[in-house]
Amino acid sequence: MKKGLFFLLVVIGLLFVSSALAQAPGMGTSIKNAWNTILDWGSLSFLFGTSVDNHLIGFLRILIGVLVFSLLFAASAVIPGISRNIAITICIILTIMTSIFFPASVLMMLGETYTTIFAFLILGAPLLGVGWLLFGTPTPSRGWAFAKFLGICLLIYLFAQISHWAGILGGMSSIP
Numbered sequence: 001m002k003k004g005l006f007f008l009l010v011v012i013g014l015l016f017v018s019s020a021l022a023q024a025p026g027m028g029t030s031i032k033n034a035w036n037t038i039l040d041w042g043s044l045s046f047l048f049g050t051s052v053d054n055h056l057i058g059f060l061r062i063l064i065g066v067l068v069f070s071l072l073f074a075a076s077a078v079i080p081g082i083s084r085n086i087a088i089t090i091c092i093i094l095t096i097m098t099s100i101f102f103p104a105s106v107l108m109m110l111g112e113t114y115t116t117i118f119a120f121l122i123l124g125a126p127l128l129g130v131g132w133l134l135f136g137t138p139t140p141s142r143g144w145a146f147a148k149f150l151g152i153c154l155l156i157y158l159f160a161q162i163s164h165w166a167g168i169l170g171g172m173s174s175i176p
Contacts, residue, residue: 060107065099123162130155 036055069091076087134151 057104057107060111061099061102064102064107065095068098069095127155127158 072091072094073087076082076091079087130151134148134155139145139148
């Protein structure tokens with residue numbers, strides 16, 4: 001019990017010290033610099049230089065590294081006769097190789113692909129649902145007919161706005 005209490009006090013003390021350091025003048029920049037250092041390692045800025053795109057690509061490299069390691073480590077548990085330490089070592093080496101040699105253009109294309117898929121799901125599913133409610137359900141009275149007419153007007157307005165903003169925002173993105 002005393003060991004758990006000591007551990008709790010150490011964690012609370014570290015949290016207190018870190019919050020006090022974050023409030024001290026000039027210390028916020030050092031915490032920000034620590035995060036930038038992590039992103040610089042992920043973006044391989046020591047090889048390719050620094051830029052805003054490099055920070056995004058660095059963050060994506062870190063995410064790909066975590067994903068690859070977790071998948072490889074889960075898959076290595078199935079292999080008979082391999083010790084846990086050897087599996088971790090092999091997974092770390094393969095993860096580092098994957099993260100470093102994964103091209104930046106492929107990372108950006110993966111991001112744009114998943115963005116497009118989720119945009120279609122987030123925007124398309126509600127529009128299809130409202131469309132089905134308007135055209136797939138019976139219209140028993142004039143009140144329902146007027147409500148459906150307003151729904152159709154809303155759908156037309158939403159489609160017009162989505163196509164307008166997609167045209168504007170679609171011209172902004174480019175793959176390096």
